[in-house]
Amino acid sequence: MRRLMVALMLLLLLFPMPVRAEDSELNLEEQMEEQLDALGADELLRHVPEEAREYLQEADLFDIDLKKLMELTPGKFFPALGRMFWNTVKRPSRTLAAMLAVILLCALLESLRDTVSEPALSGAFQTVSVLCILTAVATPILDCIVRTTNTIQQAAFFMLSFIPMFSAAMISAGQPATGAAYNLFLLTACQVVSQVVAQTFIPMMAVYLAFCICGSFVPELNVASVASGIRSMVSWAMGLLLTIFVALLSIQSMLSHGADGVGVKAAKFLINSLVPAVGSILSDAYMAAQGALRLVKTTVGAYGIVVALFTFLPTFLYVAVWYLITRVVALAGDVVGAERVSGILKACSNVLGLLIAAIFCFALLIIISTSVVMIAGLGAG
């Protein structure tokens, strides 16, 4: 009997059942996926603007993926950019050639003119060539205007779903004050700026262009002063708007970042002191969780910036190409001596320049505010 018991005990010793604690290694990617889903990443992906979508899919950046974002080197970026550029430039360059040909014909007629006689006939021919050039250029300019308005409105729509998600990410990463401030502030800013720019500034620029067209046919009526007045007002107002918003946001985020830092430290202290034995371990775990969540927040922020970039870049390139073209042809007209033609083309390029400014204004608003908030939060805790 006793030997049986000893044998049994020996057997038990020989076959131990290994037991250990659960694997507590943070599997970073899975955690991030969970967090992103919790924050509502799918809905965000649905709201990405159309234009940005195809470029993002081409660069394989559509899903919010930390690894892909970290691998975003300029080397990957520039081929897509180059392709975008070439696609945009092809058709306008043919119109450039046509317009330069018209200027050539103007030059021909100018050379026929005697220096003594009044430029009446060349004036008549220049009117006709202005009409010709206008029919060539007006459709693309209208196109630019419509595209800019659309892009700004689409971006505003995207921001509507991006901002709440980003501020939720910030709040969960331990920056409640900054998150709340970002949410409220940027939401209002986006809507206000996009409405003002799309509904007021851009139609005013269209009116300015209409003024200049009519003014070019009747040089005696000095429309130029009214037109330049409109233009300077619009550019001044846009600059003012952007400066105010960015300044306010910087001030706010700096202040609320201080508040967040205090909040995080207070939480650590409380945990440490209230939980007796494992308090320090718990507060370290809290900080680790914070770190992971901060990574989520940074990823989301970076994604937002990338989307904003890809949304605005195609439109910006298109408008910039047409701006360059009108400038070049205006220069050629000046060289040749066809003042009416170069005058109307300068007005067109002014309109396009203001469109570029509007695009920049809005894109910078988004990018700068997101980066300011992201960078301010990096040094927390």
Added chain:
Amino acid sequence: MEIDLIFRIAAIGIIVAVLDQVLRRADRPEIATMTTLAGVIAVLLMMIAEINHLFETVKSVFGLY
């Protein structure tokens, strides 16, 4: 070619001028005037053909049918 035209017109002009002087000296001012007029009309006829040629060329090059 067309250059001959200019020489011809210039030649007619010189002939008419000389004839005019001679006839005035010979005390026949009416004939002088008529000669001048005849010369002018002859040159005009030649010129109209040339101007017509110019119009045809411009019409064809610029498509002004």
Added chain:
Amino acid sequence: MEVSQLFTLVGVGLVAMIMAVTLRQYRPEFALLVSLVAGVVILIGVVRGILPVVEQVQTIFQSTQMPAAYLQVLFKALGICFLTQIACDACRDAGEGAIGAKVELAGKVAVLVISLPLFVQVLTIVRGLLV
């Protein structure tokens, strides 16, 4: 236009000038006729020389999306301006400024009438901008 043609025209111009100056002392009207004919001849040569340029411009325009009708209007306007300028200059040279002004007016009206469809198009554009 090759360089040989250019030499021809230059020669024609110089010779005509000398003859006109010579004839002016005796028969001013002949001097005028000579200069007019010289102008016409030189311009014929110039217009013939422009032909390749015009064809090239037409090819350039065809590759853009501008309708061909507008290009026609442009060229017709150029031709009208050419002719009117010749007549105007000749009138002014002869001292008949009034006749020259009337001819110029006729040319301007012709250009205006020809370019009416372009005006209509631009009005449509302006209306589109103001909407």
